[in-house]
Amino acid sequence: MLDWTDRHYRYFARTMSANTLLYTEMVTTGAIIHGSGDYLAYNEEEHPIALQLGGSNPADLAHCAKLAAERGYDEVNINVGCPSDRVQNGRFGACLMAEPELVAESVDAMKQVVDIPVTVKTRIGIDDQDSYEFLTRFIGMVSAKGCTDFTIHARKAWLQGLSPKENREIPPLDYDRVYQLKRDFPQLNIGINGGITSLEQAKIHLQHVDGVMVGREAYQNPYILAQVDQQLFNSNAPVLSREDVIEKMVPYIEKHLQQGGRLNHITRHMIGLFQGLPGSRSWRRFLSENAHKQGAGIEVVRGAIDLMNANKPAVDPELER
Numbered sequence: 001m002l003d004w005t006d007r008h009y010r011y012f013a014r015t016m017s018a019n020t021l022l023y024t025e026m027v028t029t030g031a032i033i034h035g036s037g038d039y040l041a042y043n044e045e046e047h048p049i050a051l052q053l054g055g056s057n058p059a060d061l062a063h064c065a066k067l068a069a070e071r072g073y074d075e076v077n078i079n080v081g082c083p084s085d086r087v088q089n090g091r092f093g094a095c096l097m098a099e100p101e102l103v104a105e106s107v108d109a110m111k112q113v114v115d116i117p118v119t120v121k122t123r124i125g126i127d128d129q130d131s132y133e134f135l136t137r138f139i140g141m142v143s144a145k146g147c148t149d150f151t152i153h154a155r156k157a158w159l160q161g162l163s164p165k166e167n168r169e170i171p172p173l174d175y176d177r178v179y180q181l182k183r184d185f186p187q188l189n190i191g192i193n194g195g196i197t198s199l200e201q202a203k204i205h206l207q208h209v210d211g212v213m214v215g216r217e218a219y220q221n222p223y224i225l226a227q228v229d230q231q232l233f234n235s236n237a238p239v240l241s242r243e244d245v246i247e248k249m250v251p252y253i254e255k256h257l258q259q260g261g262r263l264n265h266i267t268r269h270m271i272g273l274f275q276g277l278p279g280s281r282s283w284r285r286f287l288s289e290n291a292h293k294q295g296a297g298i299e300v301v302r303g304a305i306d307l308m309n310a311n312k313p314a315v316d317p318e319l320e321r
């Protein structure tokens with residue numbers, strides 16, 4: 001998720017779950033090929049990790065897939081679900097649902113140069129092209145070129161008139177359509193995405209499909225990740241407390257600070273760790289107000305914990321809202 005799942009967030013997520021597949025933010029082929037930064041940088045601890053690419057030129061996508069494989073990514077995913085204007089101007093994202101031939105050609109070009117899985121994230125439709133036949137035609141053509149893994153955001157996108165945020169909220173979710181897709185393409189790995197906010201919900205979806213992708217909840221309430229391994233991957237590892245998670249982050253934060261990084265680059269992703277608990281507001285506020293300051297160090301994190309513990313109200317006003 002753009003601006004959210006950067007490498008600091010992913011490291012943080014990985015402290016809680018060893019098995020969850022983590023995705024990068026969408027990185028455009030243009031940025032990788034022409035940009036000056038290293039858009040493929042990640043921490044070794046982040047594995048298993050998928051690079052999500054935005055693009056529609058098969059040669060460029062293949063080039064970037066090859067770079068990703070060389071850098072050790074475990075998977076490369078094409079974004080066919082983002083409806084933003086900027087992305088449409090670049091002729092990629094959700095508008096590519098209307099061009100299954102091009103997506104198929106891209107998958108083909110990428111698969112010719114890498115051995116890691118080439119996967120596609122898409123929606124159930126775009127604009128008035130929202131019939132089940134439209135979706136199955138897309139999946140049929142792209143899978144014919146060797147893509148075996150699809151994640152489906154279970155709502156369509158309106159390419160005009162709705163903001164990306166509205167396009168994550170207004171078009172209704174249709175999980176049954178994704179379940180139907182799995183029944184009609186049993187040989188494919190079909191993952192479902194959209195509006196999933198608990199592991200209980202995830203388990204229900206897993207009775208119908210092969211995978212579950214959680215977006216906003218995994219960011220805004222990241223502690224949901226702490227029991228994924230135990231509940232979904234049969235792990236016997238102990239479940240970490242939130243405080244354990246913070247302690248696991250301390251060496252990473254200190255290294256980042258030593259290298260001249262800012263504290264809030266990391267802590268901004270940790271703001272939701274105590275989501276829903278008494279005192280969470282103190283944690284959030286203290287970090288927001290202090291972690292961006294010049295020279296802010298690990299003492300700010302410790303200060304936020306202390307303040308939270310000191311300010312735990314008998315009843316959290318936030319929960320009463």
Ligand SMILES: Cc1cc2nc3c(=O)[nH]c(=O)nc-3n(C[C@H](O)[C@H](O)[C@H](O)COP(=O)(O)O)c2cc1C
Nearest residue numbers: 001002025026121153168193194195196214215216
């Ligand atoms: C801030 C933000 C950035 C996002 N960026 C991306 C992105 O780069 N690539 C992508 O495939 N989806 C992106 N999404 C969409 C999510 O991956 C997901 O499909 C959507 O939020 C629905 O799932 P959820 O209800 O679990 O959040 C983004 C969502 C948000 C909130």
